[in-house]
Amino acid sequence: MPRYASILETIGRTPLVRLARLVPPDVNVHVKVEAFNPMGSVKDRMALAVIEAAERSGALRPGQTVIEATSGNTGIGLAMVCARKGYPLVVTMAESFSLERRRLLRFLGARVVLTPASEKGSGMLAKAIELAETHGYFLCRQFENEANAEVHSRTTAREILDDMQGEPIHAWVTGFGTGGTLKGVSRVLKAADPTTRVVVAEPDNAPLLGSGEAQPQGKSHPRFRPHLMQGWSPDFISALTRQALAAGMVDEVVPVAGEDALRLARELACKEGIFVGISAGATLAAALQVARRAPAGSHVICMLPDTGERYQSTSLFEGIEDEMNAEELALSRSTPGCRFDTPAATPAPRPPATPVAQDATGQVASSDEKASSDDKAPSDIEAERRLDDYLTQAPVVMFALAWCEFCWAARKLFDRLGVEFLSVELDAPACQAHDMGVRLRPVLARRTGAPTIPQIFIGGEPLGGCGELFEAWRDGSLGERLNACGIAYDAEAEIDTERLLPAWLHPRSATA
Structure with a gap:
């Protein structure tokens, strides 16, 4: 191994790894593992390139504060670069992104200014611009900075071509956030071989590119919905x-x-030994779709943007417990030495509730969920009818959002109580036909008197949201309502509802 004068010299030259257990047997799927960068993500490349380009142009003065809006990985890369080069750094970030990212940024010396989750990516960008103009900070402008794309043309794309050693590439698959990786790599791969297909993955409930709709000037894209893939697809193109x-x-x-x-993020870890985040799992999901229809012997290359370590407070780690479960305790007790015993075995965690419009048995909740062939948008009366239809399908119905951490918290309580329920996820593709998920929101607000999600109904009557659900469990009224409807549940369960809430709401993380 060579000796390096700076950690910044170790950025790039990440491995291209062929998958073995998750892919079709006759197609070669290779993953570009960007977690090998020093700060664990592909954004290390861009962070260094943007700062050095600004230094060369004189746009960044010695000692000037750097600022950027980021979901985390760009900010973490910038924090490393700024720490080494001696620039103060301010990062603006929506409060909904994982705690690990905030802590890493602050550990590296950056200041983190949180913005409301409801303001989305546009909100954190607007805050960064406002702070830069007010205080004279250098704004990186990662979403439009050509240095972002140039570094991927100069490094990422060249590494891929060098590693493939002349083998033709059937397809290169990536997500998009800033667009730097997409633009920078695709132009080099296309120049080397115009037959190489460039495939872009995006959340199915936020089809900004797939919809073909233009980006409105200064507004969120009309097809944007919050989604699970942090760093992917902000609310604008x-x-x-x-x-x-x-x-x-x-x-x-x-x-x-x-x-x-x-x-797929979990399967990459368990079956291939590659530890990545949610956006990497999403990119691989798209790559596998491409691989299944690729000619035998083809080479498909997939970007894996970051490590899984900064997702431990997210849904990626749902069900991963700190304590031994029943199986592990039984294994511990199977030999006499070095035993760690507890009064009772911890029960194995149950899987989360079945997603989007399915009941606990996995059956589709309603055939009406399928998109209608009628192009006429449904009226409020139809939205009322759809709501009533859902309420007849199960004694417990939760109107939720797939990405929402409060909906996840409510699901956890029902799961621990063993309560079967119907989850209707308003941001899922099935509810996007004629904007039905959007049209249900005001109907729910009128029925419940609250505009927030989740909204939970028991026996057709509204209970409230996550907070009301937890309070009802604590004061015993939830059990009374479940009993009145003949709904089975674990009445003896001891549950600390505070621990079911998003980690960033816990008092101990208030200064995170």
Whole structure:
């Protein structure tokens, strides 16, 4: 191994790894494991490139504060670069992104300014611009900065071509956020071989590219919905992404479900030994779709943007317990030495509730959930009818959002109580036909008197949201309502509802 004068010299040259257990047997799927960068993500490349380009141009003065809006990985990369080069750093970030990212940033010396989750990516960007203009900070502008794309043309794309050693690439698969990786790599791969397909993955419930709808000036994209893939698809199509599209670099857009992203991130760890985050699982989901229809012997290359370590407070780690479960305790007790015993074995965690419009047995909740062939948008009366239809299908119904941490918290309580329920996820693709998920929101607000999600009904009557559900469990009224409807549940369960809430709400993390 060579000796390096700076940690910054170790950025790039990440491995291209062939998968063995998750892929079709006759197609070669290779993953570009960007977690090997020093701060664990592909954004290390861009962070260094943007700072050095600003230094060369004089846009960044010695000692000047750097600022950027980021979901985390860009900020973490910038924190490393700024720490080494001696620039103060401020990061603006929506409060809904994982705690690990905030802590890493602050550990590296950055200041983190949180913005309301409801303001989405546009909100944290607007805050960064406002702070930069007010205080004279250097704003990186990652979503439009050509240095972002240039570094991927110069490094990432060249590494892929060098590693493939002349073998033809059938398809290169990536997500998009800033668009730097997409634009920078695709133009080099296309120049080397115009037959290489560039495939872009995006959340199936937020089809910004797949919809074909233009990005409104200064507004959120009309097809944006919050989703599980942190770092992917903000609520706008970035300038770099638009440039790649305009240049004809994108051959296909593949929608990916959040549940598939979680599943494949976990399977990559358990079956291939590769530890990555949710966006990497989502990109692999798209790559596997491409691989299944690729000619035998083809090479498909998939970007894995970051490590899984910064997702431990998210749904990716749902069901991963700190304590030994029943199976592990039984294994511990199977030999006499070095035993660790507790009064009672911890029960094995149950899987989360069945997603989008399915009941606990996995049956589709309603045939009406399928998109209608009628192009006429449904009226409020139809939304009322749809709501009533859902309420007749199960004694316990929760109107939820797949991405929402409060909905996850409510699911956890029902899961621990053993309560079967119908989860209707308003941001899922099935509810997007004629904007039904959007049209149900005001109907729910009128029925419940609250505009928030989740909204839970028991026996057709509204209970409230996550907070009301937890309070009802604590004061015993939830049990009374379940009993009145003949709904089985574990009345002896001892549950600390505070521990079911998102980690960033816990008092101990208030200064995180």
